[in-house]
Amino acid sequence: MPAADPGPETPETPEMEIVHLLRAVAVELGLHSARFAHRHGMHPTDVRALIALMDARRAADEMTAGRLGAALGLNSAGTTALVNRLERAGHVRRVRGERDRRKVVIEVDERAIELGRSFFGPLIDRSVQLLAGYDERRLAAIRDFLGGVRDAATGGG
Template sequence: MGNLGPEMEVVHLLRAVTVELGLHSARFAHRNGMHPTDVRALIALMDASRAGTEMTVGRLGAALGLNSAGTTALIDRMERAGQVRRVRGAGDRRRVLVEVTETAVELGWASFGPLITAAVELLRVYDERELAAVKGFLAGVLEAATHGK
């Protein structure tokens, strides 16, 4: 392949990172007897928790592209494994929320923690403008990928 411009070099690096992260996630799922969708569910639940957003059964299913029966089967399986729990909404006891358990968080941290720590350490050398550029680029790629669904 000929001389790539710096933009294409970044795009190819991003692709390589994406592939490696996917493989890392697949190994995590396999080691822990999980389906790849279970891993996506844990990520969605942890993201919601970090954002202070309640995750209903319906919202989780929509985020994962699952129908009602598929979402119920997923939650049942993950609940049996001790990874999630169903709880009643504080404001509306009829609402069923899904939360990730501390056990699942610890399991995830044991596998992904070293990678997360390494990424944070790499970012510490960047100044505010550089961090804003990295965040802007990644947010833009995420937006482009999301629109491509």
């Protein structure tokens, strides 16, 4: 159960102010992602899958359907339906693995990347612009904080 917010008579600590800002950012990013999904006839899980596939691509990591389903918390049938839907829409393709040709890997298509860039690009550009104003020490603190929150949210750390 989430911790209760302090009442109006309780002064907010700097830590809680940051937690509340993080929550507001998460809500706004979720709404932004939902607008993208709605505009392009996608389910929110489709967008999450494309993000997972782009993250795997950036890390030069092959993503199988099984790994994708596990990352999204889907069972086998749900993962198959998701990949079929994304493949029909031209957002992904199934290919043989580079390291193990017996393995079927799911890859995000360049058209899906461009579609995402056209919608999320201005937000990403503004975020990069904001971060460019910070020195390496502050960037390291931001990276450490966000990594710690991610770990806490996923049950790690």
